[in-house]
Amino acid sequence: MNKKSVFRYISTMMLIALMLIVSACGQSGGTGSGEASQALGSQNEAEAPQVEAEEPAGADGPGETIYLYGNDFVDVIAPKFMEETGYKMEAVHYGGGEALAKIEAEQGNPQWDVLMMDGHGSIRNLGDRDFLMTGWQPENLANLSEQGAAYVPEDLAYYPVGIHAAGLIAYNTNLVTAEEAPQTWEEFFAYEGPVGHADPAVAAPAYPLVSAFFEKWGVAEAEKLYVNRFSQGMKVYPKNGPVGKALLSGEIEVAALQEHNAYELKLAGEPVEVIWPEEGAPGSLRVVAISQHTRNPEAAKAFVEFMLKPETQQMLASLDSTDSFFTPLVEGVSPRSEREPNGKFLLPSAAWASEHEVEIKTWFADQSVK
Amino acid sequence: MKASEAHYGGGVALFLFLFIFLPLLAVLVNVIFPGLFFGNVEWGGIGLIGEIFHRPLWRQSLLNSVTLALGAATLGTIIGGALATIRSRWSFGAARLLDITAWVLLIAPSFMIAQGWVLFASADGLVHSWLGWTWVTSFIFQPTGLVFVMALSKFPLAYLAILAATEWNIRQFGYAARLNGAGPFTVWRTVELPLAMPSFVAGWTLVFMDTVGDFGLPAALATVYRFPTLTYSIYSAIYQSPVRFDMAGVLAFYLVLILALAMALLMLTMRRSKYDFLNARAVKTVKEQPKHAWIYNVAIALFVCLSLGVPIGTSAIVSFMRHAGGGLRVENFTLDHYRQLFSYTAGDHRLLAFLEGMYHSLLVAAVAAVLSMVIGFVVAYVLAFTQSRMRPMLQLFSIISLAVPGVVLGIGYIFIWNQKWLEPLGLHLYGKPSLLVIAGIAGAIPYAVRVQLGAFGNLSGTILKAAAIQGASVFDRMRDIVLPLVRQSLLIAGLTSFGTSVFDLALASMLKPPNFSLMPLVIDKAFEFSNYGYATAATVVSCASVVLIIMVVQAAGRWVFGRLDRQRQQEG
Numbered sequence: 001m002n003k004k005s006v007f008r009y010i011s012t013m014m015l016i017a018l019m020l021i022v023s024a025c026g027q028s029g030g031t032g033s034g035e036a037s038q039a040l041g042s043q044n045e046a047e048a049p050q051v052e053a054e055e056p057a058g059a060d061g062p063g064e065t066i067y068l069y070g071n072d073f074v075d076v077i078a079p080k081f082m083e084e085t086g087y088k089m090e091a092v093h094y095g096g097g098e099a100l101a102k103i104e105a106e107q108g109n110p111q112w113d114v115l116m117m118d119g120h121g122s123i124r125n126l127g128d129r130d131f132l133m134t135g136w137q138p139e140n141l142a143n144l145s146e147q148g149a150a151y152v153p154e155d156l157a158y159y160p161v162g163i164h165a166a167g168l169i170a171y172n173t174n175l176v177t178a179e180e181a182p183q184t185w186e187e188f189f190a191y192e193g194p195v196g197h198a199d200p201a202v203a204a205p206a207y208p209l210v211s212a213f214f215e216k217w218g219v220a221e222a223e224k225l226y227v228n229r230f231s232q233g234m235k236v237y238p239k240n241g242p243v244g245k246a247l248l249s250g251e252i253e254v255a256a257l258q259e260h261n262a263y264e265l266k267l268a269g270e271p272v273e274v275i276w277p278e279e280g281a282p283g284s285l286r287v288v289a290i291s292q293h294t295r296n297p298e299a300a301k302a303f304v305e306f307m308l309k310p311e312t313q314q315m316l317a318s319l320d321s322t323d324s325f326f327t328p329l330v331e332g333v334s335p336r337s338e339r340e341p342n343g344k345f346l347l348p349s350a351a352w353a354s355e356h357e358v359e360i361k362t363w364f365a366d367q368s369v370k
Numbered sequence: 371m372k373a374s375e376a377h378y379g380g381g382v383a384l385f386l387f388l389f390i391f392l393p394l395l396a397v398l399v400n401v402i403f404p405g406l407f408f409g410n411v412e413w414g415g416i417g418l419i420g421e422i423f424h425r426p427l428w429r430q431s432l433l434n435s436v437t438l439a440l441g442a443a444t445l446g447t448i449i450g451g452a453l454a455t456i457r458s459r460w461s462f463g464a465a466r467l468l469d470i471t472a473w474v475l476l477i478a479p480s481f482m483i484a485q486g487w488v489l490f491a492s493a494d495g496l497v498h499s500w501l502g503w504t505w506v507t508s509f510i511f512q513p514t515g516l517v518f519v520m521a522l523s524k525f526p527l528a529y530l531a532i533l534a535a536t537e538w539n540i541r542q543f544g545y546a547a548r549l550n551g552a553g554p555f556t557v558w559r560t561v562e563l564p565l566a567m568p569s570f571v572a573g574w575t576l577v578f579m580d581t582v583g584d585f586g587l588p589a590a591l592a593t594v595y596r597f598p599t600l601t602y603s604i605y606s607a608i609y610q611s612p613v614r615f616d617m618a619g620v621l622a623f624y625l626v627l628i629l630a631l632a633m634a635l636l637m638l639t640m641r642r643s644k645y646d647f648l649n650a651r652a653v654k655t656v657k658e659q660p661k662h663a664w665i666y667n668v669a670i671a672l673f674v675c676l677s678l679g680v681p682i683g684t685s686a687i688v689s690f691m692r693h694a695g696g697g698l699r700v701e702n703f704t705l706d707h708y709r710q711l712f713s714y715t716a717g718d719h720r721l722l723a724f725l726e727g728m729y730h731s732l733l734v735a736a737v738a739a740v741l742s743m744v745i746g747f748v749v750a751y752v753l754a755f756t757q758s759r760m761r762p763m764l765q766l767f768s769i770i771s772l773a774v775p776g777v778v779l780g781i782g783y784i785f786i787w788n789q790k791w792l793e794p795l796g797l798h799l800y801g802k803p804s805l806l807v808i809a810g811i812a813g814a815i816p817y818a819v820r821v822q823l824g825a826f827g828n829l830s831g832t833i834l835k836a837a838a839i840q841g842a843s844v845f846d847r848m849r850d851i852v853l854p855l856v857r858q859s860l861l862i863a864g865l866t867s868f869g870t871s872v873f874d875l876a877l878a879s880m881l882k883p884p885n886f887s888l889m890p891l892v893i894d895k896a897f898e899f900s901n902y903g904y905a906t907a908a909t910v911v912s913c914a915s916v917v918l919i920i921m922v923v924q925a926a927g928r929w930v931f932g933r934l935d936r937q938r939q940q941e942g
Binding site: 369 | 407425426427430493592593594598606608609610611612613615784788790793798801884885898899900
């Protein structure tokens with residue numbers, strides 16, 4: 001047997017083996033995406049019956065299913081969007097860092113179409129590296145409030161839909177009295193006792209939190225404050241959920257806790273009090289962006305329009321969960337009454353946050369292992 | 371006939387190359403050519419390899435991994451060695467209990483064990499809320515405490531390796547030395563220690579390698595205590611921001627280097643310690659009845675309570691508790707978590723549906739088990755009975771995934787299987803369940819091959835040669851001679867593969883398709899979002915189901931094989 005035919009034989013063997021594997025998995029529900037949509041299909045049915053495109057979606061029907069990577073509202077938004085527009089959408093939940101990582105991993109061959117997450121700095125960064133569709137002006141952009149319109153980037157790489165506090169000062173009332181509790185961020189950094197917040201490498205709102213401090217005081221000064229803070233007792237938890245838990249267990253006494261989590265604890269009657277510093281709370285701007293390589297631009301654009309509608313925003317701001325704690329950026333939508341009505345935000349510019357992203361995150365990760 | 375053997379050898383070698391070796395290679399190549407797998411070839415130089423010593427996080431990860439593994443290996447070998455010595459010298463009631471504990475710990479996925487310890491020892495854990503012992507928390511959540519936890523869960527590797535070596539009584543050599551005037555210490559130093567050394571080194575290396583490659587512990591710890599290890603930093607370099615694929619490759623390179631060094635140490639001791647002490651006068655170690663057997667029984671029972679009882683027991687208890695920190699009151703006990711487990715159908719990303727995840731995991735593991743059984747059979751056949759030139763390569767490929775941790779294979783799979791040009795070929799497997807099956811096979815191959823090689827060892831090659839001379843093809847020989855003789859171990863190989871791939875957290879979290887839930891992810895997510903009741907109930911039910919499936923399939927296999935034999939006898 002000569003070499004050539006051995007090679008041919010081996011390749012045939014390989015193909016057979018591969019087909020075996022692929023077909024074996026086929027039994028478990030067709031191709032991967034089929035399987036996934038099937039899995040989600042059953043999930044959606046529980047919430048809202050799939051509507052058979054009563055309003056025709058676009059000229060050529062709904063087209064390909066679009067994939068939304070997001071870290072908030074993923075469980076409710078896709079069914080609502082599909083119900084209203086007839087396009088097909090699969091929403092996948094990722095933590096902030098996870099979503100960014102996934103997008104990087106897939107850069108050779110992106111699997112996502114729309115992205116909705118906290119932190120305009122990271123998204124700006126993606127835009128600067130040509131990951132995003134730019135230059136398209138949604139009709140509903142005109143619905144934005146004055147505050148919202150101010151956040152729209154010139155190249156239209158992303159669209160702001162809401163803003164909330166990436167961190168408020170939350171303290172355990174069993175351990176800290178109202179007089180002892182820090183009222184400003186300077187007092188938070190100087191507080192004598194263990195404090196904590198979420199990890200900017202993992203949690204979406206944590207980079208907006210950290211970057212606001214870095215911009216407020218300047219990189220060098222903020223680094224000094226953090227070094228000092230770490231030596232006085234500072235714990236970093238992957239996400240805001242564990243931060244809240246640590247606050248309750250007394251592991252930390254004061255936290256820079258994301259708005260939803262802080263109010264969730266307070267409204268549940270836990271011994272937690274929330275302070276919105278007068279100087280402002282680090283803002284977490286939630287934005288929507290479209291992938292430059294989307295397989296269905298029409299549907300992706302329809303999603304952006306959908307997110308900028310007052311009805312959608314009102315629906316999200318009235319949700320039964322504390323996810324509804326945000327400042328809607330569309331005119332005429334009323335926010336939750338339990339929030340601080342005139343809370344100010346500290347928000348670095350997108351360009352600044354994007355430029356310093358890798359530097360700050362890397363510095364922070366290194367600092368917290370020391 | 372030779373040529374057709376070459377086909378089988380070449381076929382499986384290529385298969386293992388593609389699915390096990392190539393991903394690993396891709397990870398290492400990516401260090402030197404970052405961006406190669408995103409479509410741009412550029413020489414990155416090897417300067418990156420040094421960066422690990424400049425960045426505190428990575429330096430710390432390397433340090434943590436090495437100290438944890440050194441500590442756990444040493445303590446684990448001491449524990450395993452002591453237990454094995456006691457077990458082989460004396461006979462007492464709790465000995466069987468010890469063996470069962472060792473096997474359960476060996477099979478149980480490490481993230482479950484670690485979660486058990488976290489629920490037990492964390493600030494709002496059982497020991498705190500029930501006994502009020504705060505010192506446990508501060509003892510466990512620091513490097514020495516983690517060494518302790520790791521040693522307690524990985525000691526079985528050392529225990530079993532050392533126990534296997536104590537089967538033969540070597541005291542005769544000691545007596546000879548004593549007759550020649552050696553004192554007890556000299557006897558121990560010059561006779562007993564060198565003879566026992568290889569098994570201790572083997573045990574030490576196995577614990578070391580398993581600990582260094584472990585992902586479960588740092589993953590389970592992440593919510594309560596920061597302890598970055600190499601495996602966890604590889605994971606965070608890929609799955610956290612900022613993403614550093616190049617550094618993930620570098621970290622993986624160091625991990626593989628450490629594992630290779632450990633393996634080299636193992637080989638070296640094995641080679642250097644070739645004492646042929648088993649001669650015609652060899653006697654098996656005879657177990658003695660100890661004077662106070664109850665002391666051994668109580669001591670072993672206490673140890674079992676600590677090593678197995680704490681992690682598994684805590685999980686079991688928490689699964690019945692309304693609030694994990696709610697204390698020991700009748701009102702706090704409930705079956706709600708179990709009820710929720712079976713009635714809940716997704717809808718919230720914080721709580722994945724249990725039944726769906728279970729179904730997916732079992733299916734993926736079952737397909738992987740059947741395929742790895744078949745592939746393992748062919749690989750073992752080629753290794754045992756043929757002169758194929760592929761044999762050295764097959765040896766290497768079939769052992770490599772035992773040493774290469776799941777996180778490393780995971781990035782390799784992303785690099786290789788998420789390339790645009792694969793899409794028109796239908797081979798774009800990233801984001802498809804089939805990649806999970808392939809990863810499952812890769813993880814199971816070492817076990818499948820080893821178990822079957824063991825069985826083939828008892829088979830004489832002459833029967834096969836006789837059959838070949840009569841004109842039986844390779845396939846006929848496999849089907850009619852080897853298969854009937856080794857089918858029992860084939861089944862065991864399949865079940866081992868099933869058991870290892872069903873709970874693989876690292877590969878599941880890296881390769882799962884969007885919104886595709888898998889058993890280990892259901893547990894991990896619930897744990898991450900503090901739904902401890904749900905997480906532990908899922909742990910209990912899924913472990914019980916897997917054990918049950920393995921037992922049922924084994925019994926069914928025995929029954930079917932028995933029937934087949936009777937049928938054949940009747941026909942004959």
